[in-house]
Amino acid sequence: MDIHLYNLQRIMLYKSILLIDDDLDDAEILFEAVKSLEEKIICRIVTSPVLALEELKSGQNLPELIFLDLNMPIMSGPEFLQQLKKEAALEHIPVIVYSSHTIEIMQKLTQQFDKVRCISKPNDYKELVCVLQDIL
Helix, strand or coil, X not given: CCCCCCCCCCCCCCCEEEEECCCHHHHHHHHHHHHXXXXXXXXXXXXXXXXXXXXXXXXXXXXXXXXXXXXXXXXXXXXHHHHHHHCCCCCCCCXXXXXXXXXXXXXXXXXXXXXXEEEECCCCHHHHHHHHHHHC
């Protein structure tokens, strides 16, 4: 009987992530949690969804994944998604909507959009890392 040993390495699905959250503290916690899982992931934080959308439309440095806060001033998460999904060059980018709202409320607000997943903002850093580990 042959026994094959495999070197199991954690394979990260995403190499570049854009975090869009007007609360810099929340964005930095998410950033640190992502980096704790994989240092090589390029993670950028943009605190304005309007600026993030402009940057994305420019087509430079497109992320492979977007984390999007649901509640932001000037442009809400659902408004951002509506604009993002209108752009053929951007509509393929998967989005993780995260908020302190319940999953049910987030899903109701984002149900019309493809490639959108919803997660609640965990209260605990370790719990956040576990949630991110499942996603990344």
